Amino acid sequence: GNSVTQMEGPVTLSEEAFLTINCTYTATGYPSLFWYVQYPGEGLQLLLKATKADDKGSNKGFEATYRKETTSFHLEKGSVQVSDSAVYFCALSHSGGYQKVTFGTGTKLQVIP
Amino acid sequence: EAQVTQNPRYLITVTGKKLTVTCSQNMNHEYMSWYRQDPGLGLRQIYYSMNVEVTDKGDVPEGYKVSRKEKRNFPLILESPSPNQTSLYFCASRLSGARTDTQYFGPGTRLTVL
Numbered sequence A: 001g002n003s004v005t006q007m008e009g010p011v012t013l014s015e016e017a018f019l020t021i022n023c024t025y026t027a028t029g030y031p032s033l034f035w036y037v038q039y040p041g042e043g044l045q046l047l048l049k050a051t052k053a054d055d056k057g058s059n060k061g062f063e064a065t066y067r068k069e070t071t072s073f074h075l076e077k078g079s080v081q082v083s084d085s086a087v088y089f090c091a092l093s094h095s096g097g098y099q100k101v102t103f104g105t106g107t108k109l110q111v112i113p
Numbered sequence B: 001e002a003q004v005t006q007n008p009r010y011l012i013t014v015t016g017k018k019l020t021v022t023c024s025q026n027m028n029h030e031y032m033s034w035y036r037q038d039p040g041l042g043l044r045q046i047y048y049s050m051n052v053e054v055t056d057k058g059d060v061p062e063g064y065k066v067s068r069k070e071k072r073n074f075p076l077i078l079e080s081p082s083p084n085q086t087s088l089y090f091c092a093s094r095l096s097g098a099r100t101d102t103q104y105f106g107p108g109t110r111l112t113v114l
Helices: none
Strands: A003-006 A011-014 A019-021 A023-026 A032-038 A044-050 A056-059 A062-065 A075-077 A086-093 A101-103 A107-112 B004-007 B010-013 B019-025 B031-038 B042-051 B054-057 B076-078 B087-094 B109-113
Touching: A003 A086, A003 A101, A011 A019, A019 A107, A023 A032, A023 A086, A032 A062, A044 A062, A101 B042, B004 B087, B010 B019, B019 B031, B019 B087, B019 B109
Parallel strands: A011 A107, B010 B109
Antiparallel strands: A003 A023, A019 A075, A032 A044, A032 A086, A044 A056, A056 A062, A062 A075, A086 A101, A086 A107, B004 B019, B019 B076, B031 B042, B031 B087, B042 B054, B087 B109
16 A cells, blocks of 8 residues: 655754655555644644656755655755754655545654754 | 634543544635544544545544534544543645645644543
8 A cells, every 4th residue: 555654753953954854655656745844732734745756846945856766755955943843744645546645654853053 | 814723722531421623624625634643653544524424434433433514614523532542633624635735734632531
């Protein structure tokens, strides 16, 4: 079946460091890929998405590229800030059927000043 | 403001006492879901609804019920809560079932069953 695998957290970085959070997926067909972010005490909100192979999603300095050949959608940011501290979820929306969304387990990021 | 609201935000109850968590969206979305979030397990879908009067089970439906009598509302019902249902619950909506749709999440309901 379809699945999403994220790197284990927590990830602790100093402010202005480079961030990569790995995400790989298993899916049939042509899923859409998403990164959602959950700030403390809040619900999830969309950070970025890509709907076909080689698309790059970007928002707030974060980027991720839909790589079909490596089945990956790694999240990157060149210079993290303390305000980026949150839990990040990779997700895929299945093609076909009722387009169920499958989430990864989440990666907690802590940025220290 | 476009939003998904949930109530209550926090709830402590005892085993066997029926409860309902309400969810409402103001975006005229067709598709709504309930998830539970547990440490190390991410988000797991409990139930979903593709439109009024159309609901189906997700990955972990045991012990839960839902209804969709109006497009905007999708309550989650625990008829006889048990401690293993202690969790953080999220309601979410999306415009339709299209794979490109963004999901919009409520703020969450933290439920503790003693």
